[in-house]
Amino acid sequence: MRQDHIRNFCIVAHIDHGKSTLADRLIELTGTLDKRLMREQVLDTMDLERERGITIKLNAVRMNYHSRDGGIYELNLIDTPGHVDFTYEVSRSLQACEGAILVVDASQGIQAQTISNLFLALDAGLEIIPVLNKIDLPGAEPDRRALEIHELIGAKPEEILRISAKEGTNVPELLEAVVRRIPAPRGTAEAPLRALIFDSYYDRYRGAIPSIRVADGTIRPGMKIAFGAHREDLYEVDEVGYLQLGHKPTEQLEAGEVGYFVANVRGVRETRPGDTVLDAEHADVALLPGYRDIKSMVFAGLYPTEPNQFEELRDALAKLQLNDASLHYEPESSVALGFGFRCGFLGLLHMEIVRERLEREFNLDLISTVPNVEYHVHKTDGTMDLVENPSLLPHGSAVDRIEEPYVKARIVAPAEYIGAIMKLGQERRGVYGGMHYVDPTRVDFTWEFPLAEIILDFYDKLKTISRGYASLDYEFLEYRPSDLVKLDMLLNGDAVDAFSVIIHRDKAYEWGKKIAEKLRELIPRQLFEVVIQAAIGTKVIARETIRPLRKNVTAKCYGGDVTRKRKLLEKQKEGKKRMKQVGTVEIPQEAFLAVLQVD
């Protein structure tokens, strides 16, 4: 394919603004997929994606489009994930494109993610085609929203397409605009191979299969290739092809084209998004810009409920990691929970997804600890520890200062919620950075937050106080010192490591009190009194007690009761197996989950 007949583009949008529906329509209108095989959200292949209505795994699709100018164009739509956890992945997808369709819901208008993703697209130098979607809805205000877009990116009203992806209205015009307005790729076909990895997929028989955008040169089977991040390892290409809801082999991929290759690569850790694929014989070329190692932002311990499932969990994590390079894990042990893994995630959604996949796809039953960020603990001896497990925080006198990660956050919300959002921001130790009106009724706030304050339930809270209208996006900023303490929960004097948290001193009392109350509700009465304490060091800041059980017996037990009674005991025994014993106290699983849901 001649490069001038190739268009590589993506769709950027806030969640629920219709990205997947628009992708469905484009695939349908270009006749890419047989009508019979069409279904909603066709690019989202994981059950989880379909259930949650989000894109987790990237997908690309090649469409052949007969343009009104008579030419046949190769359109490559590169999907982008729809969540703040995956900002880096979004930026890599954008690097593979020359243009982006910016989709804005004609009733909801511009949201935080619209702006963040738009800025990413502009940074990547993409041509933007602004689109107002859902014009068929009664609440649509296309004129007002067009003005917003105009103010945001300076687009003229006639450049903004008004479509309904659901109904198909004006989608053909959009396809024409893609051909006319998005520049063709301008790679050098004769130069040595340079291809950008924007995603990677793991196949259990063929290993890691990276999705690539060829910048320069050609890739074809039989070639020896290397990766920029580990040039010494060489691989032989077995197969190249393009993506069309499946892998379609071709003879080669040329400069400007998007596709995949198979080269017997063991796992996706070797094919990191953002890395450059090189011709092994001409490897001394400059790498494509922007690659960085993805760092985990959120950490939590994952433990099997059944101690004997540790090996299974380890195998499951290894398998998952083959397909998810952003998942990190290492073994750890907990007095309360036994053997498990401290895992690093991109964010809370990523954590939930991993956990859910482990439970669903590997049939595991897991307990997770309270998620936390990674702390930089500067010690008085001048060294620094990276602490991602609160129970491993060095002793108080050895610590000079603790630094925690801050993020820069953007919140877009109707102006009537300014007060509530200011209050929430302050409660979460936010540093207010200013705001401006995106339109007469809505404001765009900037804040700096400690990441720890927003990973747990900030987004839910924000949605609640704004009746669902506020949107949020954030990115890592820097590490800053904070007055942080380690808060332990003690049961009959024994600290339960899985409940330990690192928390700002001003918030420790309230947190400790709430957890103590919650544990009092959730830990069943036992034969002996249970004293629950929240403590900072040796200082107890909250205390609850659970009165001992006085009676635990069935009054009547005769011939007809024996079976029933035995079944009851068997059930209780099962329940007891699912309890974790710390010292003399039995703690039910729910208690470990409940601390994740403290208001």
Next chain:
Amino acid sequence: MRHLYLHVPFCTRRCSYCDFSIAVRKRIPAREYVDAVLREVKLLGATDPGREPGDSEHGLQTIYFGGGTPSLLPPDAIAALLTTLRDVFRATSLRNDVEVTLEANPEDVTPEAATSWRRAGVNRVSLGAQSFDDRALRWMHRSHDTARIVTAVRTLRVAGIDNISLDLIFALPAGLERDWGRDLKQALALRPAHLSLYGLTVEERTPLARWISRGAAAAPDDDRYAEEYLRAHSRLAAGGYQFYEVSNAARDNRRSGHNSAYWSGRAYSGLGPAAHSFDGKVRRWNLSAWEAYRRAVAAGRSPVASQETLTDEQLELERVYLALRTDAGLPLASLSGPLPSSTARWLEQGWAHLRDERLVCTPEGWLRLDALVRDLTGCRTTG
């Protein structure tokens, strides 16, 4: 088979705490019941391998008419049943050796009935006294009053039945202001051979459960339960009674032989709707609804609704929790492993003690029995 249970499902009304399989009837279908049970006896062995009447070397030792309300059956029905059962189960003499218990409501104990029961072979009566407080009796939906209990005991003794047990219920809601101490005193004054004391338990789908759910009755109070249970222990001990099971006490060793069979894991056969049978390995139970049971046996079909074959683990669990219910306790040798460390705390607290290589619960331990059972059976892998 040495132990035989007959379930007589009929009652004239449902007691507020009762979730048993009963059939509330104004008129008791006595003839149909006797026919049905006798048909079931004929079907034994023919349709239910494992429920054969048994061989001669294992002569019948106990028969127990439970309910429901067996005393609602006319005395001749009871006599007819006992006559046949004696033949089928090869009991040479029902009158002397075999313990034959009849559960009776105090209001059913007339001089005529008592004499007929005795003549038919009944030598033990378990009276559903429940309380000596008329207000509490009304609340329980019982049809008798305190005076009837006293009369019933006297009538039974006159008829020659001296092996009398009284059922009492404790831990009644505080709002009833029932005086448990006074009840115990009145019960002891009658010098029954045996007492069964049951803590009030709220079962699903009972009038009591409904009262509690709509706030008309207080939810059970474990502290009250414990306090009244322990009070009964000290009062009964002072009166010469010995608790030989969690809820049962006897004087002069006049224990219930029939119920002891359950707790020692012996085989038993049950007749009538909802009755359970056990041969040491397999437990079966009959259709629980009277009509369904009657139709099955009338059609010559086995009335067994379901059965289970106990695994070794289940047998151990049953053996442990049943043995610990009794004053004989659990032989340490019968445990598959060493005593778990948590048992030490039981001994320390005085909730159990070791006697002749057996683990035996104290009253405080009986109150918490289920927790001990969980500790002793499996579950040694936590932490």
